[in-house]
Amino acid sequence: MPADGHPYLFLALFAGAAVVFCLSLLGLARLWAMLVSPAKPGPTKNAPYECSLASQGDAWVQFRSAYYLYAIIFLVFDVETVFLLPFAVAFTHLSVGAFVAMMVFLLLLVEGLVWAWRKGALAWH
Amino acid sequence: MIDEGLRSELSKQGVFTTTVGELYNWGRKNSIWPLNFGLACCAIEMIAASMARFDISRFGSEVFRPSPRQADLMIVAGTVTKKMAPQVVRLYNQMPEPKYVIAMGACAISGGPFKQGYNVLKGIDRYLPVDVHIPGCPPRPEALLHALITLQEKIAGQKLTGPERAPHLQEEAPSEYPIPDYGAYDLDPPKNPDVWQPPVLARKD
Ligand code: SF4
Numbered sequence: 001m002p003a004d005g006h007p008y009l010f011l012a013l014f015a016g017a018a019v020v021f022c023l024s025l026l027g028l029a030r031l032w033a034m035l036v037s038p039a040k041p042g043p044t045k046n047a048p049y050e051c052s053l054a055s056q057g058d059a060w061v062q063f064r065s066a067y068y069l070y071a072i073i074f075l076v077f078d079v080e081t082v083f084l085l086p087f088a089v090a091f092t093h094l095s096v097g098a099f100v101a102m103m104v105f106l107l108l109l110v111e112g113l114v115w116a117w118r119k120g121a122l123a124w125h
Numbered sequence: 126m127i128d129e130g131l132r133s134e135l136s137k138q139g140v141f142t143t144t145v146g147e148l149y150n151w152g153r154k155n156s157i158w159p160l161n162f163g164l165a166c167c168a169i170e171m172i173a174a175s176m177a178r179f180d181i182s183r184f185g186s187e188v189f190r191p192s193p194r195q196a197d198l199m200i201v202a203g204t205v206t207k208k209m210a211p212q213v214v215r216l217y218n219q220m221p222e223p224k225y226v227i228a229m230g231a232c233a234i235s236g237g238p239f240k241q242g243y244n245v246l247k248g249i250d251r252y253l254p255v256d257v258h259i260p261g262c263p264p265r266p267e268a269l270l271h272a273l274i275t276l277q278e279k280i281a282g283q284k285l286t287g288p289e290r291a292p293h294l295q296e297e298a299p300s301e302y303p304i305p306d307y308g309a310y311d312l313d314p315p316k317n318p319d320v321w322q323p324p325v326l327a328r329k330d
Contacts, residue, residue: 036286052215
């Protein structure tokens with residue numbers, strides 16, 4: 001690297017070399033296909049499924065909307081885990097104030113869960 | 126083109142010469158990836174061949190691919206029932222060029238012990254171009270390895286250019302074969318006449 005060059009010059013060179021490298025490989029493959037090895041697509045070959053049985057029905061199946069309640073309640077546990085792990089790691093160094101704050105936070109989350117439970121969201125209708 | 130005498134003379138002097146076609150075939154024959162499927166008891170021997178004792182990886186073929194898109198070789202290992210035959214042909218059609226077929230065992234080459242069965246295909250070569258047939262019920266793993274070596278020799282002998290060149294390099298050679306349908310009594314059609322013709326029996330007087 002010359003001392004007077006721009007500090008990011010090598011990045012530009014690197015990006016350029018990377019692009020040229022990829023393009024030349026793709027070009028070589030294309031050249032090979034043109035000169036010796038012709039592409040032979042076909043209806044079965046291009047079919048998306050590979051299990052060798054033709055697909056049946058529609059991929060646009062519908063799920064019951066009742067699942068969204070579970071998704072929301074899952075968030076309670078999700079958020080709880082995200083905060084509980086750092087809490088557990090730092091537990092021995094925490095001040096009383098931080099501990100109380102954490103407990104209040106947990107209480108809020110549990111309250112949400114209890115509320116959803118009371119509302120009957122955990123029962124399958 | 127360099128002639129054989131000069132070539133061996135050069136190699137005695139430590140100069141190695143090759144051609145693009147030979148290099149291409151050398152790479153292909155040492156990395157034949159089989160399609161990962163088995164149809165009956167012969168598949169157990171195929172699995173044994175891929176394990177440490179028989180160690181098919183010595184020949185570069187241990188990479189059994191679960192997808193036909195990545196496979197070079199179809200090892201038809203086992204009984205092909207008429208229910209399964211369309212699926213086997215469809216899988217073959219989905220493999221990219223170049224592709225090869227080894228029919229392993231008495232069942233795959235002829236129907237084997239179930240030849241009289243109403244539901245058994247009497248050899249996968251009725252629908253697919255088979256490169257190597259392995260007799261035996263079941264063939265030992267060594268027999269599969271031998272078939273693989275035979276296939277490697279066949280690949281090494283394929284030409285890159287000219288009218289004799291390998292089928293996958295010829296524009297007009299088919300890459301897909303017709304998939305049979307389930308008919309009322311048999312597969313429809315019962316064979317692909319472009320690939321297989323019944324042997325003509327001539328009675329000597
Ligand atoms: S040839 Fe013998 S071992 Fe192989 S699939 Fe047929 S019955 Fe089984």
